[in-house]
Amino acid sequence: DAGVIQSPRHEVTEMGQEVTLRCKPISGHNSLFWYRQTMMRGLELLIYFNNNVPIDDSGMPEDRFSAKMPNASFSTLKIQPSEPRDSAVYFCASSLGVAGKVGQYFGPGTRLTVT
């Protein structure tokens, strides 16, 4: 069974460009999470969807970040315009049920570098 799939795995872009990260959760999971990991701040939750509906976006750093989940098998995280401080590894995770009562399963991450 395929795990959480993320694309691209690596992204290098110039400041000011739009960046779109993609995620396909595990089939049957109804919760999806976007995290960001940096050396300074560790792992931070950006936004959480349940049944395709955004439940908690309090971790989204600013208006330059937006996330969508048009259906149960696909989500995007968009940064527009990107800035060097957005450089990080972005993880997508999915779980079954609210608050991941059987655990959250992470994708391989997208390493974003903004120059």
Added chain:
Amino acid sequence: GIQVEQSPPDLILQEGANSTLRCNFSDSVNNLQWFHQNPWGQLINLFYIPSGTKQNGRLSATTVATERYSLLYISSSQTTDSGVYFCSNYGGSQGNLIFGKGTKLSVKP
């Protein structure tokens, strides 16, 4: 806010040794999970353990919710156990996991 503290921050072991990693929480334990981030960056869910004890091969975990801590035991460590071990707890809003800073484990051959 809710605090998750892990100890030790760094640990170096000789292959075959046993170790115990600890996670303390400032608030009640609701959704305690342990993860392993391998040297390639992949985050792997080890245990979902809000209370009690679970075992999976050489790894086991115990959570004492009343005392707000959890322990991860690694027995007969192998070089493939190297990486960073994170614990996380439910941050209060639905689905919001708060992560500790991790324990970086290096297992030497």
